[in-house]
Amino acid sequence: MASWQPLGLGGSVAERPPLDEAFLPGEGGGDPWEGGGEQGPGERADRAGRADLAAYRRARRRARTRRVGTGAAGIVSIAVAWQIAATICKDPVFLPSVTQTARTFLHYLDRPYPAQGSPLWYDALVSLRRILIGFAIGVAAGVTVGSAMSASRVVRHLIDPVIEVFRPLPPLAFIPLFIIWFGIGELPKEVLIVIGVVPIMAVTTVAALDEVPEDLRLCARTLGASRRYTMLHVQIRSALPGILTGMRISMAAAWTSIVAAELIAATSGLGYLIQQAGDYLDTALVLSGIITIAILGLTLDACLRGLLVLADPSRRG
Amino acid sequence: MIDSVGKTFRRGGRRTVALAGVSLAVQAGELVCLLGPSGCGKSTLLRIVAGALERDEGTVTVGGRTVSGPSPARGMLFQTPMLFPWLTTRKNMLFGPKAQRSAGLDERDDPELDAEADAILRTVGLAKFGDAFPHELSGGMQHRAAFARAIITRPSLLLMDEPFGALDAITRVRMHDFLLSMWDQYRTTIIFVTHDIEEAVLLGDRVAVMGGRPPGIQEVIDIPLGRPRHALDADTEAFLVAKRRIRASLTV
Numbered sequence: 140m141a142s143w144q145p146l147g148l149g150g151s152v153a154e155r156p157p158l159d160e161a162f163l164p165g166e167g168g169g170d171p172w173e174g175g176g177e178q179g180p181g182e183r184a185d186r187a188g189r190a191d192l193a194a195y196r197r198a199r200r201r202a203r204t205r206r207v208g209t210g211a212a213g214i215v216s217i218a219v220a221w222q223i224a225a226t227i228c229k230d231p232v233f234l235p236s237v238t239q240t241a242r243t244f245l246h247y248l249d250r251p252y253p254a255q256g257s258p259l260w261y262d263a264l265v266s267l268r269r270i271l272i273g274f275a276i277g278v279a280a281g282v283t284v285g286s287a288m289s290a291s292r293v294v295r296h297l298i299d300p301v302i303e304v305f306r307p308l309p310p311l312a313f314i315p316l317f318i319i320w321f322g323i324g325e326l327p328k329e330v331l332i333v334i335g336v337v338p339i340m341a342v343t344t345v346a347a348l349d350e351v352p353e354d355l356r357l358c359a360r361t362l363g364a365s366r367r368y369t370m371l372h373v374q375i376r377s378a379l380p381g382i383l384t385g386m387r388i389s390m391a392a393a394w395t396s397i398v399a400a401e402l403i404a405a406t407s408g409l410g411y412l413i414q415q416a417g418d419y420l421d422t423a424l425v426l427s428g429i430i431t432i433a434i435l436g437l438t439l440d441a442c443l444r445g446l447l448v449l450a451d452p453s454r455r456g
Numbered sequence: 457m458i459d460s461v462g463k464t465f466r467r468g469g470r471r472t473v474a475l476a477g478v479s480l481a482v483q484a485g486e487l488v489c490l491l492g493p494s495g496c497g498k499s500t501l502l503r504i505v506a507g508a509l510e511r512d513e514g515t516v517t518v519g520g521r522t523v524s525g526p527s528p529a530r531g532m533l534f535q536t537p538m539l540f541p542w543l544t545t546r547k548n549m550l551f552g553p554k555a556q557r558s559a560g561l562d563e564r565d566d567p568e569l570d571a572e573a574d575a576i577l578r579t580v581g582l583a584k585f586g587d588a589f590p591h592e593l594s595g596g597m598q599h600r601a602a603f604a605r606a607i608i609t610r611p612s613l614l615l616m617d618e619p620f621g622a623l624d625a626i627t628r629v630r631m632h633d634f635l636l637s638m639w640d641q642y643r644t645t646i647i648f649v650t651h652d653i654e655e656a657v658l659l660g661d662r663v664a665v666m667g668g669r670p671p672g673i674q675e676v677i678d679i680p681l682g683r684p685r686h687a688l689d690a691d692t693e694a695f696l697v698a699k700r701r702i703r704a705s706l707t708v
Contacts, residue, residue, distance in 0.1 A: 192588050357508050358538040362552030362609055363528030365559055372555070376542060452542060453591035 199455070235423040243423035244430060252416070252424065257407065263431050266397055266408040269325065270439075273332025274393050278386055280333065281340020288341065289348035302338045310335040310396045314403055323404045328397060335396045336389040343388070347381025348374065380451040387443045394436050474500045476670035478514070484612075487639055487646045489656035491702065492666030498649045501666075502615050505647065506532050519612055528552060528561075531611030531644075533619045537602035539590040545601045546586040549573050552609040562609075572608060579641065580604045580634070596627045600634060607642060616648045620655070632658055633687045640684045653706070657681075657698045658690055665705045675705045 218237050225236035235243070247259045288295040310331050317327035351374050359369040401410025409428050416424035448454050475497040482488050490498040503509040505516055507525040516523040518530060539548050553569050556562035564572070577583050580600040582593075590598055599619060606614060620631045636659065639646060650656050656663045657679055665674045679698050681689055689695055 192585060192592065195592065352538070354534050354536075355538050355540075357503075357506070357526065358532065358534065359551070359555070360508070360526035361506060361528065361530060361532040361615075362555060362605065363559075363561060364552070364555035368555050368558060372551075373540065377540075379542075450542065452589040 232420050232422055235426065240423045240426045240430070243421075244427040247424060247427065252412075252421075259412070259427065259431060262407060262409050262412045262428075263435060266401065266410070266432075267435060269328045269397050269408065270332065270390075270393050273329040273397070274336060274390060276329070277333040277336025277389065277393070278340050281337040281385075281389070282344050282382060284337065285341040285344025286348065288345050295345070298341070302341055305334070306338040306342065310392075311399045314400055318404050323406070328400050328405070328408075331396045331400050332393045335392045339389045339392060340382075340385050343385025344378070344382055347378035347385070350381060351377040380447055380454075383443060383447040383450055387440055387447070390439055390443060391436070394432065398432065473670040475504075476672050478672050480664055480673060480676070482613075482645060482647060484645055485643045486661050487648060487659055489648045489650055489660035489663045490666055491650055491653065491656040491663050492671075492706075493651060495671075496666040496668075497671035498651075498666050499617055502532075502617050502647060502649050505613075506530055506615050508532075528556060528609040529612050531606035531609060531614045533599075533602055533606055533614065533616045535618045535621045537590070537598040539598055539601055539605070541590050544587050544589055545582055545593070545604070546573055546577070548590070548601060549576065549605045549608050552605065556609070569608075573604075576604045576608055580638070594627075595623055596631055596634075599623070599631055603634075603638060607638075607644070611644060614644050614646045616646060618649055618651070621650070621652075628655075629687045635659065636685050636687075653699055653702050654690060657695055657702065658685065658687065663698075663702055665702060667706065677702055677705065 221234075222237045225231075225234045225239075228234050231239055244259070249258050249260060251258050284298060288298055313331060313334065314327070317330055321327040321330060355377060356369050356373055359373040360366075364372065397408070398410040398413075401408035402414050405411045409432055413425050413428040416422075416428060478497075478501060480488070490501060492498050500509060504511045505518070505523065507523045507527060507530065523530070539545075540551060543551065550569060550573060553562045553564060557564075573586070574583075577586050580603060582597060582600055582604065585593060585597065585601075590601070593601060602619075620628045623631060632655065648656075648659055650659075658681075660679050662676055662678050664676045666672065667674050677698070680694055681692070681698070
């Protein structure tokens with residue numbers, strides 16, 4: 140019955156009579172439909188001055204800087220405790236001090252250590268390469284499987300039990316099998332990472348896509364978006380933060396797999412380095428290898444977290 | 457125009473009649489409330505009008521056209537604002553026009569859209585919050601942003617599904633004033649679903665009371681309050697009379 144009429148929206152917004160003065164948000168008065176007692180998440184914005192969004196964001200940024208400062212203090216206090224323990228213990232084989240470890244780390248960073256003949260950066264690069272290849276393939280496959288499961292009930296019922304069987308298995312149990320199948324080259328390590336990453340990514344992708352409210356899609360459709368546009372710009376976009384969180388979890392799992400594989404069957408990589416250094420009782424070098432893993436892991440996680448912040452503005456600040 | 461619409465849900469061999477023989481004619485520019493308890497089929501009816509649910513019987517025509525799927529001519533507002541959390545208020549508003557443009561349906565260009573977005577942002581009192589993300593807005597502000605996003609696509613009909621049901625009582629009164637003021641300005645036809653008698657009386661030109669077995673429209677009651685209305689009109693005698701009338705109709 141209702142039909143579109145030139146109800147003041149026909150491109151004549153400027154011609155419409157202005158709202159009652161009392162309704163117009165004045166500079167000091169805030170806005171007419173909000174009192175001071177507004178409850179809800181926006182109250183933070185209101186308190187920091189609803190007239191000044193920038194000030195609110197500055198305040199949140201300051202809070203984040205404080206948080207980072209506190210976090211750094213935690214790490215520093217661990218280092219201090221370690222240094223004190225090493226000083227009391229006086230046995231560099233049992234526990235080298237922070238300074239000894241740092242010296243070893245810097246020394247072998249670009250100098251080959253006696254047992255193996257390659258410097259620290261080389262082993263770090265080898266491990267990083269394995270991680271990135273396995274992770275990329277695993278994420279691509281996992282997201283694809285997850286999307287298919289979310290889109291089709293049949294696919295979901297088909298793949299769900301397979302994942303449920305694989306998910307609780309520690310990837311490390313497959314190492315001997317992969318050595319039999321693929322030898323001790325690069326392939327078994329990458330396959331190991333892939334089988335660790337795929338189930339995690341599939342499960343988190345399904346959860347992220349399922350979580351997109353039906354009404355959000357309907358909302359996009361009533362705003363004039365086609366099915367395809369809604370799929371790409373709403374459903375997948377909306378699931379992105381969940382998928383990125385899955386990637387962070389997968390990345391940690393990938394490091395576990397690769398280091399374990401390198402400890403058992405490898406001739407390069409950080410796991411191999413730690414193994415070798417342990418055999419020669421070079422504890423400072425063992426710790427250097429562990430610290431390298433920590434640095435690489437933190438860096439990769441920071442990259443993913445950066446993407447997550449880009450994808451989900453509510454995590455900013 | 458809703459003509460003898462019926463809907464039956466089937467689940468595991470059990471059939472539930474959600475709506476039977478519902479007819480309702482809504483005039484252009486009218487604000488009609490669908491009022492009823494939970495499970496009376498009011499949301500189902502609204503979704504059928506939106507084109508999100510298929511009807512089993514009857515026809516729904518809007519502006520002479522039969523409804524066959526979601527369309528920007530029929531905007532919808534939900535109980536939660538359903539803003540896209542990764543977009544600012546302004547970009548949320550531009551989502552509809554841009555999505556339509558990608559399909560060649562909206563011919564407004566960027567400067568024109570920006571100007572219109574600015575004007576609407578001012579009208580809904582969010583001029584300073586065009587660049588804010590939804591999580592930075594209060595509940596009431598989010599609903600106003602959702603309204604702004606729906607209105608920029610120039611719908612001839614706005615479907616509102618208990619849009620203020622999740623707000624606290626004070627914010628809710630403010631949103632009533634907001635909606636009345638917006639409706640005065642844009643004169644868009646609105647079908648408003650609610651289970652709150654006072655809300656229905658305050659907002660509606662007419663209130664369609666729903667209920668019964670199988671569910672349908674029991675009675676359509678005219679609200680004799682003048683326009684423009686204001687939340688304070690809830691204190692008038694005419695308001696109380698209308699409210700009593702509806703309560704009687706609900707308890708039958």
